[in-house]
Amino acid sequence: MSVNRFHVASADPIGVAVIGAGYWGPNLVRNFQTSVEFRQHWLCDLDIERAEQVLGDHSTVRVTDDLAEVLADEAVQAVAVATPAATHLDVAMAALRAGKHVLVEKPLAASSEQGRELVAEAERRGLSLMCDHTYCYTPAVLRIRDLLHGGELGDLQYLDSVRINLGLVQRDIDVMWDLAPHDLSILDFVLPPGVAPVAVAAHGADRIGTGRACLAYLTVRLNTGALAHLHVNWLSPVKVRKMIIGGSKRTLLWDDLNPGQRLSIFDRGVDLASTEELGDEQRREVLVSYRSGDMVAPALTEREALRTMVEEYARSIRTGTPALTDGRSGLRVLATLEAASRSLADDGRLVEIGEWATR
Amino acid sequence: MSVNRFHVASADPIGVAVIGAGYWGPNLVRNFQTSVEFRQHWLCDLDIERAEQVLGDHSTVRVTDDLAEVLADEAVQAVAVATPAATHLDVAMAALRAGKHVLVEKPLAASSEQGRELVAEAERRGLSLMCDHTYCYTPAVLRIRDLLHGGELGDLQYLDSVRINLGLVQRDIDVMWDLAPHDLSILDFVLPPGVAPVAVAAHGADRIGTGRACLAYLTVRLNTGALAHLHVNWLSPVKVRKMIIGGSKRTLLWDDLNPGQRLSIFDRGVDLASTEELGDEQRREVLVSYRSGDMVAPALTEREALRTMVEEYARSIRTGTPALTDGRSGLRVLATLEAASRSLADDGRLVEIGEWATR
Amino acid sequence: MSVNRFHVASADPIGVAVIGAGYWGPNLVRNFQTSVEFRQHWLCDLDIERAEQVLGDHSTVRVTDDLAEVLADEAVQAVAVATPAATHLDVAMAALRAGKHVLVEKPLAASSEQGRELVAEAERRGLSLMCDHTYCYTPAVLRIRDLLHGGELGDLQYLDSVRINLGLVQRDIDVMWDLAPHDLSILDFVLPPGVAPVAVAAHGADRIGTGRACLAYLTVRLNTGALAHLHVNWLSPVKVRKMIIGGSKRTLLWDDLNPGQRLSIFDRGVDLASTEELGDEQRREVLVSYRSGDMVAPALTEREALRTMVEEYARSIRTGTPALTDGRSGLRVLATLEAASRSLADDGRLVEIGEWATR
Amino acid sequence: MSVNRFHVASADPIGVAVIGAGYWGPNLVRNFQTSVEFRQHWLCDLDIERAEQVLGDHSTVRVTDDLAEVLADEAVQAVAVATPAATHLDVAMAALRAGKHVLVEKPLAASSEQGRELVAEAERRGLSLMCDHTYCYTPAVLRIRDLLHGGELGDLQYLDSVRINLGLVQRDIDVMWDLAPHDLSILDFVLPPGVAPVAVAAHGADRIGTGRACLAYLTVRLNTGALAHLHVNWLSPVKVRKMIIGGSKRTLLWDDLNPGQRLSIFDRGVDLASTEELGDEQRREVLVSYRSGDMVAPALTEREALRTMVEEYARSIRTGTPALTDGRSGLRVLATLEAASRSLADDGRLVEIGEWATR
Incomplete structure (x- = not known):
């Protein structure tokens, strides 16, 4: 920095x-x-x-x-x-x-x-x-970033995002370029230092003959072995804006359409208790344990995201330090979308994203 | 037959x-x-x-x-x-x-x-x-089959299934072999004649070190260009059992955890109105229209699936005709899982499933 | 008229x-x-x-x-x-x-x-x-009125309204005068001709010492024997805006906070099949039957209520006929609130509302 | 004791x-x-x-x-x-x-x-x-009792219970005697020492001509000025089993049909900041403040209520101390129902319940 x-x-x-x-x-x-x-x-x-x-x-x-x-x-x-x-x-x-x-x-x-x-x-x-990247400055996403950076969720195990709706079919871009930038910029924003996407695979379908994908699935592999997965869709009569972030300590659910409970943090999960070799059969025995703790839905302030974004711009200018969503983050999102487009055109082949190495 | x-x-x-x-x-x-x-x-x-x-x-x-x-x-x-x-x-x-x-x-x-x-x-x-395949004989899935076979949903555009839970980590099989058989047998059961999977790509992650995938995404490509997508997961603190089936006429949502409204059929969607070539620029102009009709949640009888399955066994034996979930359907599910396992081991490469050709 | x-x-x-x-x-x-x-x-x-x-x-x-x-x-x-x-x-x-x-x-x-x-x-x-009465001109309430006036719900059996929230405690009026006018004006608006409230009982509590009721329950008796019941509350951390309208043919649920499914019309209910006298014991035997049909969530247009209200004002002026929410309807709401206040001050005694006789 | x-x-x-x-x-x-x-x-x-x-x-x-x-x-x-x-x-x-x-x-x-x-x-x-009173021994109700007795919710401000469903119309008893015993026994069970109902008002309707009330509303006045309110209904096509318990410190929502989140405890509410007399007008000015804290959904063990009830019977016998739901609690529920029936027959007049004095 x-x-x-x-x-x-x-x-x-x-x-x-x-x-x-x-x-x-x-x-x-x-x-x-x-x-x-x-x-x-x-x-x-x-x-x-x-x-x-x-x-x-x-x-x-x-x-x-x-x-x-x-x-x-x-x-x-x-x-x-x-x-x-x-x-x-x-x-x-x-x-x-x-x-x-x-x-x-x-x-x-x-x-x-x-x-x-x-x-x-x-x-x-x-x-x-x-x-x-306006979404990054919503109270919910800022809190998610804090939770992941502060270690309260533990190590990221997976991230599953669903952003589907009966959406306006765009003239020039497919559903991936229309909706996935939101989720990819959020992913970039909340990942703790050292964790980064390395490759992406994408599948899509243009079932109504518009000439571009109207629904798409992106699987993003991270350098830690974790997966991020995005479902974007213009054709769903049901509107969903949900993200599950599984951590080794806690798991978070972000439901953006539930104003009374946007974030839910679950102290529930599966832990690996131990691994031992079993004599003759050389079979790896896995002992897992299950946590079943409380769920907390933290109170969030209501604040316009754009206002916070503008303040971050001022902070960046005044301090001479990069903004939270600086040019490089914008570049990483672009590079991921380009890799996803190559994958989409090549039967979902896993395509590397070099750009994230600079993170 | x-x-x-x-x-x-x-x-x-x-x-x-x-x-x-x-x-x-x-x-x-x-x-x-x-x-x-x-x-x-x-x-x-x-x-x-x-x-x-x-x-x-x-x-x-x-x-x-x-x-x-x-x-x-x-x-x-x-x-x-x-x-x-x-x-x-x-x-x-x-x-x-x-x-x-x-x-x-x-x-x-x-x-x-x-x-x-x-x-x-x-x-x-x-x-x-x-x-x-017990799930196929639930009142909800039987109704879905009727709707797809009877044309009430129109042509299948996509199928999106989420089956996630805090699940028991199995000793011998990964989450895909544990949970996806349910969804693949349902897929096989509800697809109308002539529509069949041809290839599958799978991504998974074993983030807690159990030696097998604890969450997985399967993308199944159909011969019609439609996509089926499955999300199976043992690590989610939130239990979800949902399937969206997008058709050209209507879209169906199956929420198995909502006993009062398991099926919702939406007369909402995007239609392609026309496609025309635009002179010089040769740019394909897409005109889409949007339907926004009623939603119907059909009443379902409450009946034990196993009872209906046993009756189907009797019917098959007495009439000498294959059961709805005959050996070939079991074989197609197996072949798809094997292809998915190959894909999982090969970075999500799209793997063909020959078996469905026999459908 | x-x-x-x-x-x-x-x-x-x-x-x-x-x-x-x-x-x-x-x-x-x-x-x-x-x-x-x-x-x-x-x-x-x-x-x-x-x-x-x-x-x-x-x-x-x-x-x-x-x-x-x-x-x-x-x-x-x-x-x-x-x-x-x-x-x-x-x-x-x-x-x-x-x-x-x-x-x-x-x-x-x-x-x-x-x-x-x-x-x-x-x-x-x-x-x-x-x-x-702005709420009356929302697409949902207009539709409810059509359904009740058109007989599609059958005879009104009961109406149950819940309007609760963490609300601003008003300086001059209690929660009943703050929130119940919405529901009473809707009640007046949707009741078919000939059906009218005749009396009201109200209970309330001022548990935080503000000097006025912060939650209240109103029971409104109709001339048909049906009940309307209102729950208004400033103290609830959960926001609810729901109305159930039970009819002899169908029952309607209005959930104003569920934009994707504001109205649900259930073809489910209990019917009286027959009544017969049983010999010696003279015991009245009731045979009821149960309907369990589909649920329909009708599509509603999105239109600003105030715009429709202004058009109704114009229509009333141009045609010389009373507006749907004319002075008399405003008067009926006032009279009901006054009766409710009298009941509230008198231990929930049932108080008659003369005004509705003019309906 | x-x-x-x-x-x-x-x-x-x-x-x-x-x-x-x-x-x-x-x-x-x-x-x-x-x-x-x-x-x-x-x-x-x-x-x-x-x-x-x-x-x-x-x-x-x-x-x-x-x-x-x-x-x-x-x-x-x-x-x-x-x-x-x-x-x-x-x-x-x-x-x-x-x-x-x-x-x-x-x-x-x-x-x-x-x-x-x-x-x-x-x-x-x-x-x-x-x-x-089996319901009292469910993990959810036992927890509610702990929260109210332990003071974590503060003083009880109100209790609002909704128990509605498409229910079996009973031959000998009305909906109040069929369903309200559950809620009244729970009320008796969770109220902290010194807090007790003193009177009840009930309204009901028999709109399908069964000869008995098929829906009813009970308003129970407590000696502290707080209100408990019950809505019981056999005619609702929507099944609801919810209780809101408003306390001066926190408010609890019990949603028995949401197995993943049966209890939600909200640190949100309205507080009275101060009260002052305003000079000439002698008008009481109310200053309220609003809390907007986190919500916690505590983890509950899954345990059969009847098993806990049987253990409580053993404990009572062995220790010679009254069971949590002893004869007196059964008597208080009976007396409340009888008072409610008198109120129902007398236009909802508030009827005193002497029995609770013995609590």
Whole structure:
């Protein structure tokens, strides 16, 4: 974890510009405006009228369709890029080269190759490059991270995620690229140091003839031997958002659709008591024991994830340390999806993901 | 569907002998005794005392530890084999050679090769060879079969099964061989004619060091392009027994732990409205539409599965037609598990299952 | 159902003024502005600045703190009153006397006596007086009304409602006056013609010493012998919003916190098969039979209740017929609450509710 | 808590006779036979053949239809009465007069007057008189008792019980007498010392014309001002078995149909922060605060309730101290039901229950 050179150490608000006033931009605008950490100077969009609408009438934020004008403004120390994925490389690279910290809407870039360029540039310049993996900043996922990093769940044994729904069939991407980024970024976020995916196998089906997978299963093998498994599906009439995280000490269930009990931590499980060789038969005898303890559903605060994300961006900039969801994490998610796509095209063959080695 | 030669056409009870008085035998004894279709003559076990205990004091059923004595009895037209899997080949083969119909506890035999011998012998002799896949005879699964065979769900798009629990770690077999037979036999049972698995990929993990997989994922590819996916797990503190069956017309959810609503049939889904080529860009444009209709939870009768299974055995014997879960179905399940084990040992490589071609 | 005299028959938008810019007013403003049925002319509040904030900068709606100015405007044909309950009588009465149709936020007035004055005035003048019982206009409740009025549930046998939560303890009213109006207005809304409450008994407890009941049970006796029962509670850590409506043909469960299955209609129940006198003992022998049919969860459209309510207000004004939740329904709810309060103060004694006789 | 005089202090098994071989008797026989605390000598029933069937062929238990013969046997120190309720007084009284300890199936007797006679006789003779309130001995209810007696829930604020189902309409008793004894005996069992019901109000409906209430609501007022409320119902197509117990410290939810999470203890609630008088208006201002802590679902052992009940009977006999569900508790339940029946017949008027004063 290297310290960036251009971090903003003072208590002054960080000057920020939002690039892109489409679907996601307004959420960023709203959160930067209510944050004491930032002062927003620009909203940049090719469609100026749209940008003006987003801001309303009394805003002191300036509108422009000229990115260069924004990047030339010395009051701007940080940008947030909410343009289409295909443009992320150009926009983010220009900003980095202008010496600005950069927050990018997911995915980090259109490919892991492009993502790698951005990461290299940011690291060379000592700038913060952050990827907005919003789900990671929900109270539930932050708590899961704490539990896994703090050892309260023990060693990760498996992670099983189900994210299925009657979903909008996307025009350009399959269900894996639509939904799995959420789970892969969460996986990246909660895994304790030293634990990392090494390979992925993916199976999918396009049963309604859309030309792309509408349901898919990803099996992610970790360097510890543990498995993570994702089920993503656009065709299910039942909506499920569940993740089971099996640890050697405790097992956690995250049910995001149960607001009254989002997290359940079970002190139940199977332990290996001992292993002994049995005389003649040389048969390995396994003695297991079973724990059957309480379950605790911790109270979670209700807090908007985007607000926490914006604060993390400020923290990263001010301290000069990488954000929790920095460029490299965005890159790992991209690389995993690319490997999964190769596996999907090759009958589910296990495909290695080199990128995680850098974790 | 050939007609067997030795079927029992009269209305007289079918003379039956149960071989094996261990865990499963007593259930068979109880059900044969309460069935008007059968008259039980023998209970055969190497441990005679145990067999006597099972029968109680006033039973007219004779006890023996000599299989030959049972098979020599002309009053015995059918046997039910509930001995350890390793002995299935010998016991069942002897019975078939003695001209008896045979019901075998799952698995059909210790290997698909052995299973194939039994199937061949039974077919050569025109005898009924049936595998006791008990789950198939629950009211829920019988209804699912009707819905799929009758076309009410439309074409199968996917099947997703989750069977997880804090389970007893088995001494000799992994979680796949312990739990997946249930789901694979159900899959075999409910698939409409012409639809069949062709290959399987399996991933598993043995995270607690028992020497065998304690959780596993099986992806089964069907000849139609549809996917079936199974999640089996001994380590989950949460018990789940759910199956989603996505059809082109309707989607079914089977939740076996919800006695008040075991089956839910959703008239909701995504349909492909049309596909058209777009001029220059040659881009395939997909137009999908969404259905959002009612859900129906059909009333199910409460009936013991084993009772229905025993009646199906009688029907098969009397009519000379294969049982719904005949030897071939037991063989297909075995062959799929063997292919899955090969895949598990080979990084999840997709392994073909020849056996289903015979379906 | 008399036809009002001053109804607005043309297709022109109905001129409307909103009185009160507090908690509820802005919702009305938003819905009137997006409705093609209405043109909003005024927003009136003693706090002019607040009213201006609600409207934003480009609004053509005029702001005033002078109710008389609004009522003198001939372009205003209808008003919507969202001021504190204590002022409802004065504001609504002034509007009626100025010949305006009136929509009143619940409760209709501070007392049933005041409510009766308003109803009388509106009927005398042939003006529409409507009470905004928003819940009645949710897709679920509209469907329940259809099912009960259409006879699909058969005769109402009982209604059991649970509305409990960790709720905000109110300063001026007890839990009964806070929560039960929702259920009582729904009851009034869904009961078929001829079925009406006649008496109520209420029990409550103030166990945390707030000086008012924090949980309460209301038993409402109907003229048919059926019971409606309400459980309202501010102290429950579990949030429940459920209503069971038992009919002679079918029984309905409304679970408002289950978005995927809000309504479940069960074709299950107990029927009286026959009744016969048994000779000597003169004992009445009851033969009951049990139905065990399917359950259907009907698909519901997602539509904002307030939007439907505003359309009903327009329909009432244009056709000169009472709104579904007219002044009389508001009055019946008030009268029931008053009777319940009397019962609560008198050890749960059954108190008659005269008002429902007018239904 | 007086010490009985005739308690069995030695470690010898207690000689026991079961009176009645109908529905419930066999359960008692089975549990006495597997208990090391008891040695069963007799099974007494007017239908000797039935009694013989219950015991099977090798039993050393003697069968008779002569109660006097049983009571004359000095080896018999205790009896268990499982005859129809109308005969409880005669059978139990004869046993007490013969110096036997007595366990009675619920209800204790056909009326509270009869129950009082039995209690008086047992106390006069220093014999154990116990009522088999089986539910009280489930692991869940035992835990609830511990939590309330130990103060972990704080002071009881309210108890809300729902026990509804599509139930068998009983021939002789209404739904209140059929189902409410379970909840009233549980209430009696879990209430801490000093807390007691003082009055009850009941409302019911017989909407299908069976001549008896098929659903009923009981409101039980406690001497502390707290409320207990019971909803019992034979007509509900949805099965619910839930109890909420609100305490000043924590609130407990018991969901008996959720085997994986029967008990949930919430550290959430509303507290009264302070109360102050506000100057002129003399208006009481209430300041409340809200707790929002974790929820814990304690692990429960799985143990048959009847087995624990039988052990408690032994403990009571050996120590000469009253059983947890002694005759007085059975009497309190009876008296409450009688008061509830009076209330039901009198429009829900609040009826006092004198019996609880003896608690």
